[in-house]
Amino acid sequence: MSAERTVQSISPAVLRGLTEEGRTPRLLDVRTPAEFRAAHIPGAYNVPLPALREHRAELRPHLDEDTVLVCRSGARATRAEQVLAEAGLPGLRVLGGGMNAWEMAGAPVERGPERWDMERQVRLVAGSIVLATGIAGIFVPGVHLVGTAVGAGLVYAAVSNSCAMGVLLSKLPYNRGPRTDIRTVIAGLRSAS
The missing domain is CATH 3.40.250.10 (Rhodanese-like domain)
Structure with missing residues (x-):
């Protein structure tokens, strides 16, 4: 070690x-x-x-x-x-x-x-996914689990100090220069x- x-x-x-x-x-x-x-x-x-x-x-x-x-x-x-x-x-x-x-x-x-900095973009996308799947879950059983997965991803991002969603967002034209x-x-x- x-x-x-x-x-x-x-x-x-x-x-x-x-x-x-x-x-x-x-x-x-x-x-x-x-x-x-x-x-x-x-x-x-x-x-x-x-x-x-x-x-x-x-x-x-x-x-x-x-x-x-x-x-x-x-x-x-x-x-x-x-x-x-x-x-x-x-x-x-x-x-x-x-x-x-x-x-x-x-x-x-x-x-x-x-x-917008990357952290703000991640909050917007993650929050939107959780909100949309939470509402959709009222009508479609099981869709709320997508929001649960996003929440788990955010917990992992905090613990590991890395963020897969941030990496993906950084590839968008808005974030590339x-x-x-x-x-x-x-x-x-x-x-x-």
């Missing part, structure tokens, strides 16, 4: 202080392109978690301990840290509380078109070194 690794985090206040001092670390935002376009930390590079997994070997030479991983709440960034640690990059930091905490701290944000051009990200990281 292996010892569990501790993920290093950095608070929004410390990160903001570094940026104000002109010592901004490399920022990799692992959210979807649509989430990134809606709001991101100035100077961050968008490398969605699936692209990070796919291109970790190419990114590895351009990252070091002076890299902070960012997502909405910290969960995806923590998974990204684990992926990069497995690729030989231990010691990367995660923005504690993610963009939620960054924005609550009043830190600077570049904004694009407003979009332009694919991350990894060459552009690497060029930017190279010039920031």
Whole structure:
């Protein structure tokens, strides 16, 4: 049984202080392109978690301990840290509380078109399914079990810190943006070194 690794985090206040001092670390935002376009930390590079997994070997030479991983709440960034640690990059930091905490701290944000975040979309779809199957269950016996399955899926999502519905919703055109051009990200990281 292996010892569990501790993920290093950095608070929004410390990160903001570094940026104000002109010592901004490399920022990799692992959210979807649509989430990134809606709001991101100035100077961050968008490398969605699936692209990070796919291109970790190419990114590895351009990252070091002076890299902070960012997502909405910290969960995806923590998974990204684990992926990069497995690729030989231990010691990367995660923005504690993610963009939620960054924005609550009043830190600077570049904004694009407003979009619903993934959590809100999951709540809408899951709630709609439960409501519709609950009503349909009055007329069609057994349909309410679909809502029960959605509830079980939400419990599993909370316990496992993963969400199949969120993954499916992220594939919709609304949630996809332009694919991350990894060459552009690497060029930017190279010039920031």
